[in-house]
Amino acid sequence: MMNPYDTGLGKTPANYQPLTPLVFLERAAAVYPDHTAIIHGKARISYETFYKRACQLASALAARGIGAGDTVSVMLSNAPSMLEAHYGIPMTGAVLHSINTRLDAANIAFMLDHADTKILIADTEFGPVLNEALGLAKVKPLLIDYEDVELGVEGTRLGDLDYEAFIAEGDPDFAWQMPSDEWNAISLNYTSGTTGNPKGVVYHHRGAALMCYANTIATGMGPHPVYLWTLPMFHCNGWCFPWSLSMVAGTHVCLRAVRPKPMYDAIADHRVTHLSGAPFVMSALLNAAEEERRDFDQRVAFNHAAAPPPAAVLAKMDEAGFELTHLYGLTETYGPATLNAWHEAWDTLPGEDRLKKRIRQGVRYHALEGLTVMDPETMENTPADGETIGEVMFRGNIVMKGYLKNEEATNAAFAGGWFHSGDLGVMHPDGYIQLKDRSKDIIISGGENISSIEVEDTLYKHPDVLSAAVVAKPDPKWGETPCAFVELRPGADTKAEDIIAWCRQHLARFKCPRYVTFVELPKTSTGKIQKFKLRELAKDV
Template sequence: MSSNPYETDLDRNEANYQPLTPLAHLERAALVHPDHIAIIHGAMRVTYRVFLERSKRLANAIAALAIGKGDTVSVMLPNTPAMLEAHHGIPMTGAVLHCINTRLDPQAIAFQLDHADCKVLIVDREFSAVMAEALALAKVSPVVIDYDDAEYPEDAPFPKGPPIGQHDYEAFILAASSDFTRTAPDDEWDSISLNYTSGTTGNPKGVVYHHRGAALMGYSNVIASGMGPHPVYLWTLPMFHCNGWCFPWTLGVVGGTHVCLRWVRAKAMYEAIAEHGVTHLCGAPIVMSILLNAPDHEKRDFSHTVSFNTAAAPPPEAVLAGMAEAGFEVVHLYGLTETYGPAVVNEWKAEWSALEPGARITKKARQGVRYPALENLAVMDPGTMQKTPADGQTIGEVMFRGNIVMKGYLKNPEASAEAFRGGWFHSGDLGVMHPDGYLQLKDRSKDIIISGGENISSIEVEDALYKHPAILAAAVVARPDDKWGETPCAFVELRLGYSLSENDVIEHCRVLLARFKCPRTVIFREIPKTSTGKIQKFLLRDEFKSTD
């Protein structure tokens, strides 16, 4: 029996194999571009040399607390330099970074701290009060470090709270040496971060990322976003959300500049774009709405085109047109917390730009093709685990396979096994595959409305609603019905200065949809959204549980 000559005496060693890690991106940027501005925050300017030095100081300070591989360091920070330093300094020690949603209540925070077995906690003083309540409820007793943002804006919506920790962040890291030799990871499968799902039913699940996936996302984000050398990235997407879609690690690949923004408002965004030459940003549709509906005195002119990555439902035609006129090119992405954020991109083809507007919008509405770092994307029958025909009609469950799929759910083997059933990650999203290989979502499995035995896609109805110029936001959910089982109910937010009746909305939909798909009821009200701008349909469905 002959041996394989390509495996004989050709062994893996330190010279020809190193575990992938996104920490290498910052290290290279600091070596190649040490004096390039890495971070802008108010009047603060931080070079790549200093960014790396401060991250190493944080690593040393954390390590001095006997924190290392397998330990969890939690942070509750807005989009600030400390959050960027945490993404590098904490994993350098081998510890796992746990970013907490800044909008959570004390009970939810306490659950996460306990479930993650938090050892060290870094908290911005804006959140001192809620964190103090959470710590009183939690079983764990982490070392607490207060972050006092020197560039706290005068128009901040919340005042700073009193310190609640044993250390001040700035003093904590400046007392440590900047001489730190990274040893993590021993294996690229080592965990780098922990992100919790929204937990709309029961407790949230802890999604675990590894160094390999985060490193590959750095390259993939650069490609999918069309980033050239030294892009300028505006932080409107919260860094606590899927680790900011891994962009805290991504910009080091191309020596980019992070422009921090503690909270989203139109004037600050326009100022950053005009004054710092912002080239890229990511955000939910609500960010587009804020930009487009800003009063004229808050807007600023800029001569370049800004790439805007969004990953919710495809924006309606009027929004896309408005964004283009305002100087933004919208790039449609799709993904989940379990896929490190975006894993699908609507990769635009030049010939589509020549299509008539309706056909062009149809192309824009699709989620797209797999990220360069994703090995496989499919629409499958979850029962048979067979791929559905790529006909643009047959609905199945969207499934993922590859290196940017989570390790699994922390301390939840049953949920992990179910998510990975059949060797694929089950997204819970329903969609179709088009003949050209582009994916289009139809709905979440739980959001499909079954009326009289017919399946109605809430996304399809919402698309029709957004075509009305008076409608700012819309969400469609199933309303229990004695005769039909369920019927579509539309929740609608109107633009300022507009008025519509329920009949106006229904008649508008009847022009665009089959009659059985049209809303039977319309409720005009503010629609609840998450801190990242996603509509919380479960809250709308819950209203019917108590009223019907």
């Protein structure tokens, strides 16, 4: 029998438009044209100006032939140019690829080639590593240099085309088009490589738009919040907050680097209401010297991810004026996909019981349709007993489209109709999940993923190393840091500092182990290194 509601009630332009976060900036500029959208040094940029500059960027890109399906890569700090890129690039139908500013030349070159980059917009601060990467890459993109004149940052230019001059070529009234389909790609973000090259995670307009609604609800954002950029915007597109803030006409307070004094100054001077980051941001705030601190009378919402901080840190952050919300997610889920939704009744629990509630990763985000813990082989839910370990899995509109040019990895990630996170955890009786381990031995340091396998591969290339294993060591500043256990070849007299120097020659600095211990590695009867024993040893290194 035909459903009567399906007859003559089709989609038309009047009742159906593709979801996209781009319209949020257009609306904010129309409704609050004079409201401050961006604070950067002494510069104050209104929503009207922000929108017009995004349109100018889109217009200039389109004039250079950029359109649907093209990739525009950017390697930028948390500056106005990065915010403009989040709108101007997808306004052309192109895809925004944000490069991690901490990567080495080899990784950057791979990404530029894999993404088939047509244009590269780069902060001159990162000119040296980019020049090296461009020498390794096959693609020859148009190069545009962004010089942060406002903060007087000196650097190295890649070419002769200046960002401001390029923007000036564009039309501030550029008639950008809505995406033809909300499933169209809006951005590309690369994961840290585990057993090979990094994988390119593709986001679509629909997921990005829905994340904006979820972000504002989950973090308690009302009208005109003031958001301090302690989270790198290159990381999962800043958890989609470059788009989310426009929804509520908030103010972006740009911060090029996480330093105690600039953070305290911004919080006090601009009355910051929200910020996000890894535990090392908390460490920077709590361990600031007395002369770096500033008093402020507002409560600041702090959305933190990665490993949950110790109870003492949680207590100190509360005393310092910060309201903490624990989030968890992956690059493949646009950033946060769970939150530890707090219940007032838990405030009266004894300290140890309250902490057990606080360190859980929580329940699904508002825009996520499914969150569970399963046996990855049988695809059956594990018992909700808080003890049975399985793989954390996601399902919903804020899960990536897939991995660019990698059908095999995409199919494996989506096997059984769920996204396999690779993280191991438990489901508690009240429906809250808690992570227990990482099946691929990823170390999360300062919010950045570090593959232990990649670091181990570098260690094995050292001529004096017989065997090596890398695990996460708890760190009060970074959350976790790589700790290497090494067996040397007979007769070798290599020192720990030699091993660290070797790693720094072959890896991005943030991936290098800060601790090296020479031991006979514990192994099973079949020769497999017992990393669980090393994790215990690492706590005391």
